[in-house]
Amino acid sequence: MKAMVLEQYNTNLKMKDVSEPTPGPRDLILKVHKCGICGTDLKIVFGKLSQIISLPHIPGNEIVGEIVDKGKDVEKYSRGDMGVVYFYISCGDCEMCRTGRENICFNIKRLGFELNGGYAEYVRIPAYSSFVLLKIQVFQHQNWLFYLMLLQHLTIL
Numbered sequence: 001m002k003a004m005v006l007e008q009y010n011t012n013l014k015m016k017d018v019s020e021p022t023p024g025p026r027d028l029i030l031k032v033h034k035c036g037i038c039g040t041d042l043k044i045v046f047g048k049l050s051q052i053i054s055l056p057h058i059p060g061n062e063i064v065g066e067i068v069d070k071g072k073d074v075e076k077y078s079r080g081d082m083g084v085v086y087f088y089i090s091c092g093d094c095e096m097c098r099t100g101r102e103n104i105c106f107n108i109k110r111l112g113f114e115l116n117g118g119y120a121e122y123v124r125i126p127a128y129s130s131f132v133l134l135k136i137q138v139f140q141h142q143n144w145l146f147y148l149m150l151l152q153h154l155t156i157l
């Protein structure tokens with residue numbers, strides 16, 4: 001698949017051919033329809049988050065996508081579902097997660113940060129959390145989803 005890859009800090013992203021993600025038993029594969037540009041993406045490009053970024057890296061944490069594949073244990077979602085990705089991937093097991101504060105999970109990984117993000121044709125996300133993908137069937141137009149994604153981002157801030 002094509003992806004925009006950061007190979008060195010303070011350089012432009014380059015379009016590269018990279019391996020397509022494959023789903024684990026509890027994962028979803030999304031076709032990325034939109035991915036916003038966040039100020040944090042610029043910090044990543046300029047090397048200001050180099051302590052958590054491994055190069056080469058695919059940025060992008062404001063993702064709207066459509067499920068095109070899923071793991072064998074995923075029952076909650078169906079191929080063709082579209083939604084907004086909650087980019088915080090928490091462990092679900094630490095004290096913070098068990099007390100409803102998964103945004104400060106001790107083992108957190110974030111799409112576009114510690115994990116590859118949405119500046120690609122496809123992205124893999126875990127399906128275990130209802131926070132990961134907001135199942136939206138009312139809004140069929142992608143731009144509505146994009147606006148909802150921005151709203152989701154603002155509510156996190």
Ligand SMILES: [Zn+2]
Nearest residue numbers: 091094097105
């Ligand atoms: Zn946790």
